Structures are given as structure tokens and as C-alpha cells.
Amino acid sequence: MKKFLFITLLVSLISCLFSACEDDDFTSDSSYKLTLSKDTLSFDTLYTNYLSATQRIMIYNDTKENIRINEIRLVSSYDCFQVNVNGRSGNSFQDVELKAHDSMYVFVQVKIKELGQNAPLSILGSLVFSYNGNTQNVILSTCGQDVHLLKGATITEDTHWTNDKPYLIYDSLSITENAKLTIDAGTKLYFYTNAYLVVHGKLEVLGDEHYPVLFRGHRTDYIYDDVKYDKIVGQWGGIIFAKESYDNKLSGAIIRSSEFGIEIEESEMKEDVYKLTLANSCIHNTKGSALNAINAKVYAYNTEFSNSLNACLMLQGGDYLFNHCTIVNCPRNSRFNNAVMLLNTKYYTDEPIIPLVKADFNNCIIYGTNQQEVKFGSSNEDKGNEENLNYHFNSCLIKYANTDNSFAANPRFTNVTWTAVEPLLLFKKIDHTNYEYDYSLSPISPAINKANEEILTLYPECKTDKKGTDRMLDALPDLGAYEYISEIKK
Numbered sequence: 001m002k003k004f005l006f007i008t009l010l011v012s013l014i015s016c017l018f019s020a021c022e023d024d025d026f027t028s029d030s031s032y033k034l035t036l037s038k039d040t041l042s043f044d045t046l047y048t049n050y051l052s053a054t055q056r057i058m059i060y061n062d063t064k065e066n067i068r069i070n071e072i073r074l075v076s077s078y079d080c081f082q083v084n085v086n087g088r089s090g091n092s093f094q095d096v097e098l099k100a101h102d103s104m105y106v107f108v109q110v111k112i113k114e115l116g117q118n119a120p121l122s123i124l125g126s127l128v129f130s131y132n133g134n135t136q137n138v139i140l141s142t143c144g145q146d147v148h149l150l151k152g153a154t155i156t157e158d159t160h161w162t163n164d165k166p167y168l169i170y171d172s173l174s175i176t177e178n179a180k181l182t183i184d185a186g187t188k189l190y191f192y193t194n195a196y197l198v199v200h201g202k203l204e205v206l207g208d209e210h211y212p213v214l215f216r217g218h219r220t221d222y223i224y225d226d227v228k229y230d231k232i233v234g235q236w237g238g239i240i241f242a243k244e245s246y247d248n249k250l251s252g253a254i255i256r257s258s259e260f261g262i263e264i265e266e267s268e269m270k271e272d273v274y275k276l277t278l279a280n281s282c283i284h285n286t287k288g289s290a291l292n293a294i295n296a297k298v299y300a301y302n303t304e305f306s307n308s309l310n311a312c313l314m315l316q317g318g319d320y321l322f323n324h325c326t327i328v329n330c331p332r333n334s335r336f337n338n339a340v341m342l343l344n345t346k347y348y349t350d351e352p353i354i355p356l357v358k359a360d361f362n363n364c365i366i367y368g369t370n371q372q373e374v375k376f377g378s379s380n381e382d383k384g385n386e387e388n389l390n391y392h393f394n395s396c397l398i399k400y401a402n403t404d405n406s407f408a409a410n411p412r413f414t415n416v417t418w419t420a421v422e423p424l425l426l427f428k429k430i431d432h433t434n435y436e437y438d439y440s441l442s443p444i445s446p447a448i449n450k451a452n453e454e455i456l457t458l459y460p461e462c463k464t465d466k467k468g469t470d471r472m473l474d475a476l477p478d479l480g481a482y483e484y485i486s487e488i489k490k
Contacts, residue, residue, distance in 0.1 A: 027065035030133040035060040043142035044220035052110040053221040061098040069096040069131045076125030082109040112144035118164045120145045163187040175201045186211035190218040196237035199245045207252025209468040215255045231435035233287040243267035253281040260288035264296040289314040302466040307331040311341040317354025322361045326480040329368035332432040339373035344388045355388035363451040364396045365480040373399040395452035440482035447479035
């Protein structure tokens with residue numbers, strides 16, 4: 001009886017062991033292959049000594065057999081890629097098991113050491129998966145860039161920045177009252193979240209149509225699979241001109257994806273000097289206003305103000321001149337307020353009265369998704385009035401409900417084109433899906449050949465458009481910042 005029991009137990013044990021061996025059996029057949037979610041893993045340009053966001057690769061075993069990966073190996077001539085497999089970090093992983101109809105993650109990050117050079121460096125690597133005589137590869141690619149790193153920096157004397165390498169700004173950048181910062185064409189400034197440029201002294205930007213000066217957030221990776229952080233509003237603070245700052249000049253500047261574009265604090269207007277001159281520039285995709293000014297004197301020409309979740313221009317008293325500007329508000333997300341707000345009070349406070357001494361718009365486009373895109377008077381609907389409110393629109397195209405032609409005899413509007421056509425008929429590209437916008441003119445835009453030629457004589461700086469194109473290539477110049485170039489013109 002005891003012998004029989006022993007034999008029974010022995011048979012049971014062997015049976016269990018055999019079953020376990022069957023469950024853990026791994027095929028050696030090379031015809032059974034893994035599926036990789038990507039064949040290339042790309043990281044955008046990364047600043048040196050900065051750890052990238054994590055990207056992942058999914059490995060799928062869609063076969064009916066268990067597969068043992070003999071080795072997952074990182075191959076790269078540059079030590080910057082960091083790999084994690086099943087919670088383990090390293091450059092080589094042996095005997096990684098993947099059961100039938102199962103999957104697993106491989107995580108990759110990048111941290112590039114100081115390069116010791118100004119030019120970006122392209123870096124390649126590869127993840128090699130070896131099993132059952134098969135070899136599969138995932139290409140790893142990135143680009144490293146040394147930067148000037150500034151943390152809570154203050155400029156206290158006249159300073160000149162060149163375009164040798166980008167500037168990475170933490171905790172804001174301040175220019176003191178008696179200092180001036182000059183920035184060369186082609187320079188890039190990357191700001192961390194909630195970092196601002198605060199100007200108490202002077203700022204001069206020397207960009208041009210070929211080499212603009214870029215102000216943007218620091219993240220170069222993707223918030224979604226196909227959408228970069230740089231296309232999302234609120235990635236950094238914005239530029240603030242303090243009350244004691246005057247005679248600032250920004251030419252060829254691109255300011256984008258910030259909390260706001262430019263804010264100008266309330267200050268005393270000086271008859272003989274502008275608070276800010278903005279030329280051949282673009283302020284795009286802001287959470288607040290592109291330009292928010294209180295009692296300031298500002299001149300802008302050949303400049304685009306676009307896609308603000310608040311007004312593109314929030315002008316609260318002051319003295320303003322806009323020549324050949326494109327002011328258009330067609331953001332992907334919901335917005336509030338008109339594209340242009342001309343107020344004689346502070347926004348939503350209505351006290352005190354701040355006279356709008358002048359707001360002249362010549363050869364401009366003011367457009368968007370609202371039924372009307374210009375608001376006059378107080379921000380409070382109950383206190384709307386035109387007292388202390390002086391404005392004039394000359395040869396402009398405006399989105400406004402003027403079906404009864406009520407502005408026909410109004411001397412504040414001269415040769416204005418009122419239209420409510422779809423924005424895509426005016427502009428070259430509005431692609432909300434891919435966050436791509438091009439507010440140069442479409443071939444059928446009603447803004448073509450509608451500009452007043454006399455403005456080019458009065459303001460010769462406007463004879464070329466934002467991109468440097470001669471506005472007199474044909475009979476008449478076009479409205480807005482961009483001259484339409486047809487094949488015939490080319």
C-alpha cells in the first residue's frame with residue numbers, strides 16, 4: 001500500500017513537472033517573429049545636460065509560442081541613450097521572456113553631455129533585438145545643442161547677445177532700468193514654464209525675414225503623438241515692458257505659444273518717443289492677448305497678431321499706429337473677446353477713464369471667427385461710449401456686422417472693406433487638426449490690391465512686406481502684413 005502510494009505521488013510529481021516544462025517552453029523556430037511598435041525613435045533637438053521626456057517602444061508577441069529574446073542591446077558611439085527593460089536599466093539585457101500573445105514596454109530617455117561646440121550635433125544609435133537567429137532593429141536619433149543657461153538672471157549693463165547658440169531661461173530674465181539688451185538676428189530664446197522677460201530698461205531685437213529672433217517655450221517634445229508642446233498655448237510667460245521702459249524696438253521677432261505675447265504696463269506717454277516699435281514680427285498662439293497695452297505709445301508695421309484666446313490687440317487708452325498689419329483670430333480652441341479691443345477704460349474695471357488719444361489702422365486686416373472683430377468704448381457693455389475715444393481705419397478689411405451700411409458716412413472709416421466670408425477664402429492655410437496656420441493671402445483673397453498706395457509714401461518702411469517682398473510688384477499693394485505673390489509676379 002505504501003509502495004503504491006509512493007508510486008502514485010511520484011507519477012503526479014513528474015506529471016506536474018512535465019506540465020510546468022510545457023508551460024515554460026520557448027520556441028526556437030525563426031519563423032515566429034516579434035512585432036515592434038516603431039522602427040525609429042526620434043527625439044527632437046535636446047539641450048545638453050537636460051534629461052528628455054521618456055519615449056517607449058511596445059514589443060508584441062502575436063504568435064502562439066513563447067519567445068525568449070536572447071539579447072536586447074544598445075548600440076551607439078555616443079553615451080547618451082538610457083534604456084529600461086522590465087524595470088531594469090542598462091545597455092544590454094539577456095534572456096528576456098515574452099509569452100505568447102503578450103507584450104512589454106521598452107523605455108528610452110536621452111541626456112546629452114556638454115558638446116563643447118556651438119553647432120548642433122546629430123546623434124544616432126540602435127536597439128538590437130536578437131532571438132532564434134532573427135535580428136530586429138529600432139533606430140534611435142536625436143540632436144544635441146549646447147545652450148547659454150540662465151537661472152533668474154538680471155542684466156545690469158548694456159549687453160549684446162549673438163546667435164552662436166540658444167539661450168535657455170529659468171525663473172525669468174530681467175533688464176534693469178539703465179541697461180539695454182541687444183539681440184542679433186537668428187538668436188533663439190527658450191523659456192521654462194512661468195518664465196518671463198521683464199524689461200525695465202531697453203530691448204532691441206535685430207531679426208530679419210531670413211533670420212528671425214525666436215521667443216518660445218523650452219520643450220521640444222510632443223504633448224500628443226503628433227502635436228508638439230510648442231503648438232500649445234501657455235508654454236512660458238511672455239514679455240513685459242515696465243512703466244519706466246521706453247524706446248524698445250523689436251524687428252523680425254517671433255513670439256509664440258506663451259501665456260501672453262507682450263504686456264505694456266501703464267505709464268506716462270512721451271510725445272517724441274514710442275514705448276515700443278514692432279516691425280516685421282509675429283505674435284502667435286497666446287493664452288491671453290498678443291498685445292495688451294495700457295496708456296502706451298506703440299507703432300507696429302508689417303506684423304502679424306494671431307490666434308489669441310483673448311483679444312489679439314487689447315488697447316486701453318494710449319496712442320497707436322498700425323500699418324500693414326494682419327490681425328486675425330482663428331484659434332483651434334474656444335476664445336473670447338473681439339480681435340481688436342479699443343477701450344477708454346481699463347479692461348473690466350472701467351475706472352479711471354484713460355483717453356484713447358489715437359488708434360490709426362492703415363492697410364490692415366482685422367478678421368476672425370466672431371461675427372464682428374472690433375469693439376469700441378468701455379469693456380463693460382453697460383458703459384459703452386465713444387468719449388475720449390479717437391480711432392481711424394483707412395483702407396482696411398474688417399470682419400464686422402455692417403449689413404445696414406451704418407458706417408458709410410462715419411469719417412472714422414475710410415475706404416473700408418466689410419466682409420464676412422470664410423477665413424479660408426482670405427488666408428493660405430487654417431488647419432486646426434495639425435495646429436498649422438499660414439495667414440498670408442490666398443489667391444482669391446479680397447485683400448489683394450486693396451491697399452492705399454499713399455501709405456507707402458508716408459511710411460517708406462512699408463514698401464516691402466514682412467518677408468521682404470516688394471509691395472509694388474503689380475498695380476497696387478495688398479492689405480495686411482503679407483503681399484500676395486502669384487506665379488506671374490514671381
